[in-house]
Amino acid sequence: MSTMRFRVAAAVALAAALPLALTACGGGGDENKIVIGTKFDQPGLGFKNPDGTVTGFDVDVATYVAGELGYTPEQIEWKESPSPQRETMIQNDQVDYIVATYSITDARKEKVSFAGPYLLTGQSLMVRADNTDITGKESLQNNKKLCSVSGSTPAQKIKAEFPGVQLQQYDTYSACVDALKNGGIDAVTTDQVILAGYVAQAPDKLKLVGEPFSEERYGIGLKKDDTELQTKINDALEKMAADGAWTAAFEKNLGPAGLTAPTPPAVDRS
Template sequence: MKLHKAGTAAAAALVLALTATACGGDKSSAGGSDNGKITIGIKFDQPGLGLKKPDGTYAGFDVDVATYVAKELGYDAKDIVWKEAPSAERENLIANGDVKFVAATYTINDERKKKVDFAGPYFLAHQDLLVRADEKSITKAEDLNTKKLCSVTGSTSAQNVKDKLAPKADLQEFGGYSECLTGLENKAVDALTTDDSILAGYASQAEHKGKFKLLSLKLSDEPYGIGLKKGDTELQKKINDALTKMESDGSWEKAVTDNFGPANYKNEPAPKIDATS
């Protein structure tokens, strides 16, 4: 009988311990957060925005923004688990709960808002074209009608050119912008299109200086937002509050200067945050 009582007490203690663990606060909640860590989706191959460096660390404007937001949510930099978020996978990562949020040059648009919610916008870029430095036959988007145009799968930029500006362009879509850049350098493609901020980041890398040029065409407005699970209005508000604070305390401007300064990139002022994104 005593053995039975001891076993019952031990089982009860185990249940209490498991319950306490399961209820361990916000940092243990599902959807990109676990064991005091937060998982955030970024790009791994975009210099100046989201780049995984050879030493395994991460750098770029999106990284700085995400790190600031995470801190406002209660996570130090050491608590962040960075997950690669290619353009075509961003909605899936959010929907599946693989990340808490995505900060990956993620343009807010109506089609995407059907699947995810956004906080922000926190940056305004413009679509542009990158060509080889000695290229003289491409000065405007319409010149691409007889050329090979490169962008990444899932990006809005290439489709914008194909649908509206140069419908006869030979569109090549790769998994990452670095592949497009290699193709541009090797003359396998004639132009690379995406946001000017991304193109400036690539063009400013030491190994690429003098090889390419931006055409500064401003083909579209690209407001970057932080993507999160549909209907999570509580997280959306917290991130918007963090972004507002980042702009007001000077951290946003510092991140812009630190990441885009070397490219002499002329950025737009911090955009007004839309609480209904």
């Protein structure tokens, strides 16, 4: 082969290979997109509306962080992240990070890393508005039927600390809420901010009872030991707290449920 013919062939081969290389670098062909996991069934936190939009405090936090990472809201792909599937979704690279009422625990930190916390809350109880015999956690031991979500921290706590309760575990909190409204269970337990969103939607049918009986630290879940992304997200959370965007997001999404915006929690960089 002449030198000229060799150069032409090499140029053609390079031109053919280049799009493939760019596609590989772009993570499935779209390097201008970020995939974020959240809940689709938690009003005030992560909720998918009939028009397909996703709204809530977790969504606003996730969107702010994405903006600090260089992505516009239009470049976000939202992926539903049920509680039992969150670690698997992160480990399998189905999402870049998850903001989905995700409590930071030692057991979870063996599988994924966390940025944050970005919100502190506590486990509470929700009952039907006409219920009078459940007034707090002490009322649960009389063989009450209690619902929570499989794989959630509240479900684990109930199994460990309240053996006299009939615990029903569903995939989503909305399924628990439906069962509560229909009389199939006596109460729903999870974090107060989650329950408050459902009460705000149906105050004539649902109410909160008792005081919170745990402390939950919500973090942003990401790939295990991805310290670079973890640092960038923590920087974004600190900026969101400092510029007032965190408080504005809390008041917009959770204020209607009667919750007052607390001081944003300090990021844990240990």
